Amino acid sequence: xxxxxxxxxxxxxxxxxxxxxxxxxxxxxxxxxxxxxxxxxxxxxxxxxxxxxxxxxxxxxxxxxxxxxxxxxxxxxxxxxxxxxxxxxxxxxxxxxxxxxxxxxxxxxxxxxxxxxxxxxxxxxxxxxxxxxxxxxxxxxxxxxxxxxxxxx
Amino acid sequence: xxxxxxxxxxxxxxxxxxxxxxxxxxxxxxxxxxxxxxxxxxxxxxxxxxxxxxxxxxxxxxxxxxxxxxxxxxxxxxxxxxxxxxxxxxxxxxxxxxxxxxxxxxxxxxxxxxxxxxxxxxxxxxxxxxxxxxxxxxxxxxxxxxxxxxxxx
Amino acid sequence: xxxxxxxxxxxxxxxxxxxxxxxxxxxxxxxxxxxxxxxxxxxxxxxxxxxxxxxxxxxxxxxxxxxxxxxxxxxxxxxxxxxxxxxxxxxxxxxxxxxxxxxxxxxxxxxxxxxxxxxxxxxxxxxxxxxxxxxxxxxxxxxxxxxxxxxxx
Amino acid sequence: xxxxxxxxxxxxxxxxxxxxxxxxxxxxxxxxxxxxxxxxxxxxxxxxxxxxxxxxxxxxxxxxxxxxxxxxxxxxxxxxxxxxxxxxxxxxxxxxxxxxxxxxxxxxxxxxxxxxxxxxxxxxxxxxxxxxxxxxxxxxxxxxxxxxxxxxx
Numbered sequence: 001x002x003x004x005x006x007x008x009x010x011x012x013x014x015x016x017x018x019x020x021x022x023x024x025x026x027x028x029x030x031x032x033x034x035x036x037x038x039x040x041x042x043x044x045x046x047x048x049x050x051x052x053x054x055x056x057x058x059x060x061x062x063x064x065x066x067x068x069x070x071x072x073x074x075x076x077x078x079x080x081x082x083x084x085x086x087x088x089x090x091x092x093x094x095x096x097x098x099x100x101x102x103x104x105x106x107x108x109x110x111x112x113x114x115x116x117x118x119x120x121x122x123x124x125x126x127x128x129x130x131x132x133x134x135x136x137x138x139x140x141x142x143x144x145x146x147x148x149x150x151x152x153x
Numbered sequence: 154x155x156x157x158x159x160x161x162x163x164x165x166x167x168x169x170x171x172x173x174x175x176x177x178x179x180x181x182x183x184x185x186x187x188x189x190x191x192x193x194x195x196x197x198x199x200x201x202x203x204x205x206x207x208x209x210x211x212x213x214x215x216x217x218x219x220x221x222x223x224x225x226x227x228x229x230x231x232x233x234x235x236x237x238x239x240x241x242x243x244x245x246x247x248x249x250x251x252x253x254x255x256x257x258x259x260x261x262x263x264x265x266x267x268x269x270x271x272x273x274x275x276x277x278x279x280x281x282x283x284x285x286x287x288x289x290x291x292x293x294x295x296x297x298x299x300x301x302x303x304x305x306x
Numbered sequence: 307x308x309x310x311x312x313x314x315x316x317x318x319x320x321x322x323x324x325x326x327x328x329x330x331x332x333x334x335x336x337x338x339x340x341x342x343x344x345x346x347x348x349x350x351x352x353x354x355x356x357x358x359x360x361x362x363x364x365x366x367x368x369x370x371x372x373x374x375x376x377x378x379x380x381x382x383x384x385x386x387x388x389x390x391x392x393x394x395x396x397x398x399x400x401x402x403x404x405x406x407x408x409x410x411x412x413x414x415x416x417x418x419x420x421x422x423x424x425x426x427x428x429x430x431x432x433x434x435x436x437x438x439x440x441x442x443x444x445x446x447x448x449x450x451x452x453x454x455x456x457x458x459x
Numbered sequence: 460x461x462x463x464x465x466x467x468x469x470x471x472x473x474x475x476x477x478x479x480x481x482x483x484x485x486x487x488x489x490x491x492x493x494x495x496x497x498x499x500x501x502x503x504x505x506x507x508x509x510x511x512x513x514x515x516x517x518x519x520x521x522x523x524x525x526x527x528x529x530x531x532x533x534x535x536x537x538x539x540x541x542x543x544x545x546x547x548x549x550x551x552x553x554x555x556x557x558x559x560x561x562x563x564x565x566x567x568x569x570x571x572x573x574x575x576x577x578x579x580x581x582x583x584x585x586x587x588x589x590x591x592x593x594x595x596x597x598x599x600x601x602x603x604x605x606x607x608x609x610x611x612x
Contacts, residue, residue: 001526002535034535059535065389065551065575067460076461076493076518078537079551081389083371084268085241092524092538107281108264115237115257116524128260128281154373155382187382212382218398218422218542220307229308229340229365231384232398236524236540245371245385269371390574394544410574413587417567421543434566434587 004036004059005145006094008109009043009102009125017101020123021046022053023138024098029056031142036093038062038086039070039077043100048073061089088112096149098141099125099132119148157189157212158298159247161262162196162255162278170254173276174199175206176291177251182209184295189246191215191239192223192230196253201226214242241265249302251294252278252285272301310342310365311451312400314415315349315408315431323407326429327352328359329444330404335362337448342367342399344392345376345383349406354379367395394418402455404447405431405438425454463495463518464604465553467568468502468561468584476560479582480505481512482597483557488515490601495520495552497545498529498536502559507532520548547571555608557600558584558591578607 005028009021025047028035035051037044039060048058052073060074065081080086087105091097091112096119099106106125113120114131121141122132133148135141158181162174178200181188188204190197192213201211205226213227218234233239240258244250244265249272252259259278266273267284274294275285286301288294311334315327331353334341341357343350345366354364358379366380371387386392393411397403397418402425405412412431419426420437427447428438439454441447464487468480484506487494494510496503498519507517511532519533524540539545546564550556550571555578558565565584572579573590580600581591592607594600 001529001533004535057535059537061537070460072460074460076463076516076535077552078518078520078548080391080548081551082391083387083389084265085238085386085388088238088241089537089539092540093536104264104268108261108268111257111261111264112237115261126281128279154376154380157382210382212384214384220399223307225307227307229310229363229382230399231365231367231395233395233544234398234542235544236542238539238541242384242386245387246383390571391544391547394547410570414567414570414574417563417570418543421563421567432587434585 002034002057003095004034004093006090006097007035007037007043007047007100008090008097008106009100010106011038011040011042011044013042013101017043018046020138021100022050024100024123024141025050025056025058026054027138027142029054031146034059036061036090038090039074041071043102045071045073059093061086061093084108091116091118094118096120096145098123098145101125119145119152121145121148155187155210156248157187157246159189159243159250160196160200160253161190161243161250161259162253163259164191164193164195164197166195166254170196171199173291174253175203177253177276177294178203178209178211179207180291180295182207184299187212189214189243191243192227194224196255198224198226212246214239214246237261244269244271247271249273249298251276251298254278272298272305274298274301308340308363309401310340310399312396312403313341313343313349313353313406314396314403314412315406316412317344317346317348317350319348319407323349324352326444327406328356330406330429330447331356331362331364332360333444333448335360337452340365342396344368344396345380347377349408351377351379365399367392367399390414397422397424400424402426402451404429404451407431425451425458427451427454461493461516462554463493463552465549465556466494466496466502466506466559467549467556467565468559469565470497470499470501470503472501472560476502477505479597480559481509483559483582483600484509484515484517485513486597486601488513490605493518495549497521497549497564498533500530502561504530504532518552520545520552543567550575550577553577555579555604557582557604560584578604578611580604580607
């Protein structure tokens with residue numbers, strides 16, 4: 001069974017945040033994990049792109065009912081037709097989450113992750129709980145998250 | 154069409170918080186609105202109780218598939234079988250939300266409300282955005298929220 | 307706690323089917339129950355209209371995220387934003403279902419009801435299982451359904 | 460983007476049906492598609508097993524919130540915590556569906572597929588619409604379904 005790391009963030013972002021997401025996706029793939037994300041633009045696209053460029057598998061769980069709304073770097077689309085409620089599925093499909101920047105959707109995902117007791121690492125994102133481990137860069141983000149959920153099991 | 158005010162908070166709480174929820178539910182009913190909540194214990198029970206004691210209508214949208222898990226003060230149960238994902242439905246059914254205390258589930262509801270652009274009033278709860286209007290007591294909470302969504306429309 | 311009878315059928319129907327739905331909604335209200343339905347047009351509107359005209363309470367669980375899509379006879383709207391997946395919630399909120407005519411959405415609701423072991427009465431609808439009790443008219447439909455779920459409890 | 464064929468059927472089945480599911484999963488993999496299924500036992504396990512044995516990718520969308528409930532042949536688990544409502548996601552993730560035997564859950568999936576206009580092929584399953592193309596064996600099932608959705612696009 002493939003383990004998936006969730007990469008969460010807004011559907012629109014600047015190029016600096018996009019680059020962080022892409023590097024994070026790349027590192028997840030290089031560490032042998034797949035990614036799961038919301039499948040749309042911005043951080044989700046950056047993460048899927050970095051993952052794909054490094055031979056990783058990316059899952060996109062999108063709000064729409066039709067697969068065509070997913071970004072072009074997603075390997076497996078789960079079109080839900082359930083709107084923003086799909087945020088919860090990104091969380092439940094992941095062994096842990098890396099939040100990059102992000103708005104209210106990202107906040108809802110962080111909340112669900114904490115409720116389900118899943119590790120959350122934060123990169124320039126919501127600072128709402130001391131359970132979110134703040135990191136400085138993608139390398140730290142991926143290393144820290146992997147340690148967190150491996151310790152847990 | 155009956156307008157519903159969402160009252161959100163944790164399923165377990167101390168008697169002081171329970172009393173705040175009960176008073177809030179009472180005031181919502183006295184102002185002619187119904188309440189919608191997660192239908193379980195703690196703040197949800199206090200809110201439904203205060204509402205019912207004052208002739209209001211309370212809707213409980215619960216995680217379980219069977220109605221019997223709702224608290225005894227709920228008039229209409231929507232048993233979902235969809236777990237914590239039902240948090241989103243509490244938000245989408247309300248014209249605005251009053252958050253009282255609360256943990257991660259409440260945080261996810263606040264996040265969804267802000268994402269959907271619904272007014273949120275906070276009573277001793279998560280302080281994660283300046284869009285949440287902080288109030289001191291149930292009277293202020295209900296008055297403020299009613300003004301907020303009436304201004305909006 | 308108010309008990310709800312689910313009335314299911316297509317969002318578009320001819321005037322004969324609409325009249326059957328309206329009469330069924332009326333009889334549900336006269337028997338002291340509320341109705342739950344999908345909240346849109348056709349059979350759902352007929353059912354809610356008959357219910358409202360007789361002082362009953364009607365709940366509409368709609369696919370959209372915004373309440374304004376509900377028909378005008380719905381008292382309580384649950385806007386879900388989850389598309390046709392909301393069909394399941396109409397079933398889980400009801401003590402039993404009356405299916406009138408209907409297309410594939412109705413078929414999915416019948417399937418969920420049978421899976422959850424809830425009584426289903428059919429009026430000119432899908433005949434896919436001998437667990438669906440076929441009736442001739444709204445009077446029989448409501449009487450039969452009430453007997454079925456009261457026997458069950 | 461990987462195209463997924465949905466294989467649907469009951470969570471418990473006899474060895475003859477299990478063998479049909481396994482052969483179907485194998486043929487889907489040999490034709491270069493992945494499978495998506497409900498991720499549990501019976502037909503879902505048979506399908507995932509046949510797929511995995513032939514180098515295919517299998518996605519399991521399960522009712523539970525925890526991945527550990529998936530069968531051992533699933534490569535990617537989407538744990539939903541949303542109960543039988545997840546049936547809809549199996550449908551929305553697939554380009555078309557092969558139904559094998561099956562009970563009410565399968566019927567709900569067939570209904571959703573027809574509602575979304577997706578091709579459905581049936582192997583000893585519910586015969587509720589002439590839109591379901593009945594076939595005699597797994598070879599016919601996979602060939603027919605592939606033709607159906609390729610014609611559509």
